[in-house]
Amino acid sequence: MEKIPVYFMPGLAASPAIFERIALSPDIFDMHFLEWEIPFENELLSDYAKRISEKIFHKNPVLIGVSFGGILVQEISKFVHPKKVIIISSVRSNAEFPKRMKVAKATKAYKLFPKNLADKIDTLAKFSLGEKINQRLKLYEKFLSVRDNRYLSWAIQNVILWDRSEIDENVIHIHGSADEVFPMKYIKNCIVVKDGTHIMILNKFRWLNENLPKIILEEKA
Template identity: 50%
Template sequence: MKHLYFMPGMAAGPSIFEHIQLPENDFTCHYLEWIIPENKERLTSYVSRLLQQVTHTNPVLIGVSFGGIIVQEMAKQINVDQLILISTVKSNQEFPRRMRFSRLIGLHKVFPTRLVESFEVLSSYSRGVAPKKIERYKKYLSVNSSVYLEWALDTIVNWDQKEPLPGVIHIHGDADPVFPIKYIKNCIIIPKGTHVMIVNRYRWFNEHLPELIVHKGIKN
């Protein structure tokens, strides 16, 4: 029995994984939830506190978007059986130009938090998605704290990982507007996959995640 820990994207709750159904005889799924950061908390400290939710040794960690960055940081503090990254980056070298530029001049620090609160976060994740579907996706947001959102934005932009961790499996959509595929290397590409494909392409994950976990990849 493998224990899988799922980390959702920025401001999202575990409900983004509601359609993920894996064989119960082989996998037990656990869902991690965001906590509010302490004042000027460093990423390593935040991850240490978040790891209190992980109660099994050598788990499989699965992270979406910002959650993908978080599980990579977790793997620096505990032994893991496997890391699976979805709609995220493996290093700051895969950031789009706008994020690199923001890091250089600190643009994200003057960006009004209200513009990324609540629905705005999801909206930026969902460019190209029909308005009716965006309305449906609102339910997946669970965190609207300005403290959390400001910390999350600053943490993402200033993430200092320059090289990918070894052995990770990265799944990425070629229509992702947040982390464009042209900046991403060495990944499993999902045609027409957007940044929210964990929600709207869940059938692909239900079919392929078991194989990825057991065989560390997809067999040809």
């Protein structure tokens, strides 16, 4: 049987190391890990997605993205005709953003992030991983590997300004009931992981390892 290619995209500023606990059967799945690249000046998210899509070398891959990576794989899907798109701890449209992100868009507050954000690991970690990770900053420091200020300001702006207003029902959404970055009360029609936080790719990996294969292999009704 030909293996199913699965491409993983990490969350904002994160490295593929966030997937180190994800183990899919090598007899069935061929795992590949995409990485963030420094954006060109004023690069549109759609153009960036096209550029990252050129790193995908299989037809009809499965795309899996976490947080901002979940937003990006939805944009990448326009260029690669995926077998499935699965997002984890993310959103399927800007209607699912919490109020603070909608306010940031309306007031352009995203422009007020410090220019030296790369040096402020605590601020970056809160935005990327959630408010509750302060006590374990050292653990997560290794996962936030992209410290280029051009990337960080671009990424934060492109999260806030994501223009998708309608949900693509073909996108499979896995979300934690305790996600503090994208609270469950704003999320519609997802697979709920009980007590999963925004970093459940790290601490709910057993659930994911058990269920991702079934979700990938499940045929549409």
